[in-house]
Amino acid sequence: MPKRTTIRDIQKKVDGGGRVSMVTAYDAFSARLVDAAGIDMALVGDSVGSTVQGRADTLAVTMQQMLYHTEIVARCAPGPLVVGDMPFGSFQSSPDEAISNAVNFLKAGANAVKLEGGAAVGALVARMTRAGIPVVGHLGYTPQSVNQTSGARLNKEKEDLLQNAQRLADAGAFAIVLEMVPAAIAKEVTAAVNIPTIGIGAGAGCDGQVLVFFDMLGFSPEFSPRFLKRYMDFHGQALAALKQYKSDVEDGSFPAKEHSY
Numbered sequence: 001m002p003k004r005t006t007i008r009d010i011q012k013k014v015d016g017g018g019r020v021s022m023v024t025a026y027d028a029f030s031a032r033l034v035d036a037a038g039i040d041m042a043l044v045g046d047s048v049g050s051t052v053q054g055r056a057d058t059l060a061v062t063m064q065q066m067l068y069h070t071e072i073v074a075r076c077a078p079g080p081l082v083v084g085d086m087p088f089g090s091f092q093s094s095p096d097e098a099i100s101n102a103v104n105f106l107k108a109g110a111n112a113v114k115l116e117g118g119a120a121v122g123a124l125v126a127r128m129t130r131a132g133i134p135v136v137g138h139l140g141y142t143p144q145s146v147n148q149t150s151g152a153r154l155n156k157e158k159e160d161l162l163q164n165a166q167r168l169a170d171a172g173a174f175a176i177v178l179e180m181v182p183a184a185i186a187k188e189v190t191a192a193v194n195i196p197t198i199g200i201g202a203g204a205g206c207d208g209q210v211l212v213f214f215d216m217l218g219f220s221p222e223f224s225p226r227f228l229k230r231y232m233d234f235h236g237q238a239l240a241a242l243k244q245y246k247s248d249v250e251d252g253s254f255p256a257k258e259h260s261y
């Protein structure tokens with residue numbers, strides 16, 4: 001059984017000049033692929049709301065759903081450090097409820113939790129880390145605030161980002177996701193804090209990168225932000241295969257002799 005990546009491994013990789021890879025995973029299919037590729041960290045993202053549930057945003061995702069996906073990913077991906085994404089509403093109402101939800105992520109097999117926000121969640125992050133719950137912060141564009149920001153927006157608030165990143169690092173977060181931040185600002189934030197930054201739409205100056213599994217593999221041709229690199233055209237290939245199957249069934253060429261008993 002391969003050894004699971006730890007927080008210390010991540011920090012060591014970055015300290016040694018390496019870059020950290022993170023990809024989202026939600027089910028056995030994505031978890032096994034992420035694991036087989038040797039990706040450092042698997043994020044059970046609340047992006048499950050859009051990628052798997054077909055919603056316009058992540059707001060409806062529940063703790064129960066996240067725990068279901070986290071258990072599958074932790075079981076099917078024994079290699080990467082598994083991060084459970086705290087969904088909207090799971091950490092805003094009370095610190096006790098937030099801690100209890102984070103504990104449940106770890107009980108489901110996650111090695112850490114991620115939550116969106118900066119200084120506003122600083123005290124909570126400190127409490128979580130004191131309780132033995134490793135935390136990844138998330139700054140820049142934070143999708144759970146989509147109604148406040150009126151859509152996905154580049155976050156150019158340099159001073160704000162620097163202060164919030166420092167607050168998260170001081171509170172004990174072991175890494176910070178930077179989403180949709182100009183490359184030059186993300187580079188400054190990365191230099192300013194002593195924990196790894198993991199960028200998505202934040203340029204090459206971060207200590208690592210994260211992409212959404214379905215987006216990077218081309219499941220969703222309609223989603224094409226500038227930051228996304230598509231490594232394959234899954235949608236195109238799967239669609240062609242399904243059409244071929246339909247035609248084979250209709251003209252009787254499937255099943256052939258070799259598919260029959």
Ligand code: KIV
Pocket residue numbers: 024043044045046047048085177179200210212
């Ligand atoms: O939910 C998610 O997939 C995320 C990544 C985009 C960082 O938060």
